[in-house]
Amino acid sequence: MTEPKNDVQNQFEQRDPLTQYPQPPFPRQPQEAPGLTSAMQPLPDHGEQSYQGFGRLQGRRALITGGDSGIGRAVAIAYAREGADVAINYLPEEESDAQEVVRLIEAAGRRAVALPGDLREREFCDDLVARTVSELGGLDILVVNAGKQVSRDAIADITDQQFDDTMKVNVYAMFWLCRAAVPHLEPGASIVVTSSIQASKPSKNLLDYAATKAAEVAFAQALSGQLADKGIRVNAVAPGPVWTPLQPSGGQPQSKVQQFGESVPLGRPGQPAELASVYVLLASQESSYITGAVIPVTGGTLF
Numbered sequence: 001m002t003e004p005k006n007d008v009q010n011q012f013e014q015r016d017p018l019t020q021y022p023q024p025p026f027p028r029q030p031q032e033a034p035g036l037t038s039a040m041q042p043l044p045d046h047g048e049q050s051y052q053g054f055g056r057l058q059g060r061r062a063l064i065t066g067g068d069s070g071i072g073r074a075v076a077i078a079y080a081r082e083g084a085d086v087a088i089n090y091l092p093e094e095e096s097d098a099q100e101v102v103r104l105i106e107a108a109g110r111r112a113v114a115l116p117g118d119l120r121e122r123e124f125c126d127d128l129v130a131r132t133v134s135e136l137g138g139l140d141i142l143v144v145n146a147g148k149q150v151s152r153d154a155i156a157d158i159t160d161q162q163f164d165d166t167m168k169v170n171v172y173a174m175f176w177l178c179r180a181a182v183p184h185l186e187p188g189a190s191i192v193v194t195s196s197i198q199a200s201k202p203s204k205n206l207l208d209y210a211a212t213k214a215a216e217v218a219f220a221q222a223l224s225g226q227l228a229d230k231g232i233r234v235n236a237v238a239p240g241p242v243w244t245p246l247q248p249s250g251g252q253p254q255s256k257v258q259q260f261g262e263s264v265p266l267g268r269p270g271q272p273a274e275l276a277s278v279y280v281l282l283a284s285q286e287s288s289y290i291t292g293a294v295i296p297v298t299g300g301t302l303f
């Protein structure tokens with residue numbers, strides 16, 4: 001089990017956000033992409049011990065890409081505790097992370113479906129939506145969350161392969177998944193895209209990645225316009241630095257991982273658990289009048 005040790009009771013408890021979670025410096029901790037949760041020090045908090053649900057997504061059926069770890073794992077836990085059945089997609093090498101999420105969804109009394117596979121392939125994306133619909137009996141919530149991020153200091157160091165992979169995972173798969181999902185979505189359904197603060201404040205070492213995150217915002221907003229008259233809402237979340245395997249597995253140089261989050265006003269990285277409530281809100285009927293929005297969760301950096 002890779003559950004964090006902290007004293008956060010639930011997501012409502014009044015706390016000082018500066019000291020609620022670990023602050024830099026962090027230990028060096030390089031690992032290979034896509035990275036595993038168990039290798040992170042300290043372990044991220046996905047709300048395992050703290051997230052309390054209130055039936056806000058009772059009976060909904062959700063598909064979350066990158067649902068094995070990081071933000072996607074926190075969203076999967078929260079959705080299940082709010083009453084949703086949840087399918088997660090991830091890469092085959094992340095099976096151990098995915099199995100923990102399956103266990104947590106089932107512990108919440110909901111149905112979990114594990115659907116490993118590579119989002120860089122259109123056929124797989126089509127199949128992922130079709131299998132979710134057949135396993136869960138439909139689809140109400142699509143969370144486009146998987147992401148590829150590889151830090152490079154110079155444009156000359158970005159290979160065609162890296163550029164392709166980043167575009168495929170972050171942009172093409174979003175298009176393929178949404179195109180396949182829309183025919184299954186009914187009024188009241190919701191699509192949530194994980195973009196980034198990089199969409200508006202691109203870092204020089206994340207050239208290709210930042211471009212995809214800006215594309216995600218424009219895509220989500222344009223799609224929200226297309227789907228409004230069907231009663232389907234589309235929104236984006238723009239996280240700042242969040243403590244997930246994406247960063248130590250090549251998303252940032254180790255020197256930045258060690259100081260991760262120090263430059264945001266709250267002085268520390270966000271934990272995946274701190275993102276979950278926004279994804280619950282955007283998926284639930286409580287946000288019935290919110291579509292085409294970008295919600296920053298950045299520790300204070302202005303979007």
Ligand code: NAD
Nearest residue numbers: 066069070071090118119145146147196239241242244246
């Ligand atoms: P994470 O590593 O836990 O999740 C990313 C997931 O993407 C992986 O678990 C993996 O399953 C999936 N993925 C990567 N390549 C794939 C492929 N070819 N096929 C299928 N799945 C693939 O990290 P995270 O930080 O939780 O990332 C989730 C989202 O949050 C990403 O879109 C990322 O860009 C975004 N984001 C993260 C941060 C941050 O600081 N961690 C900040 C802003 C935005």
Ligand code: MG
Nearest residue numbers: 034068069094
């Ligand atoms: Mg992962």
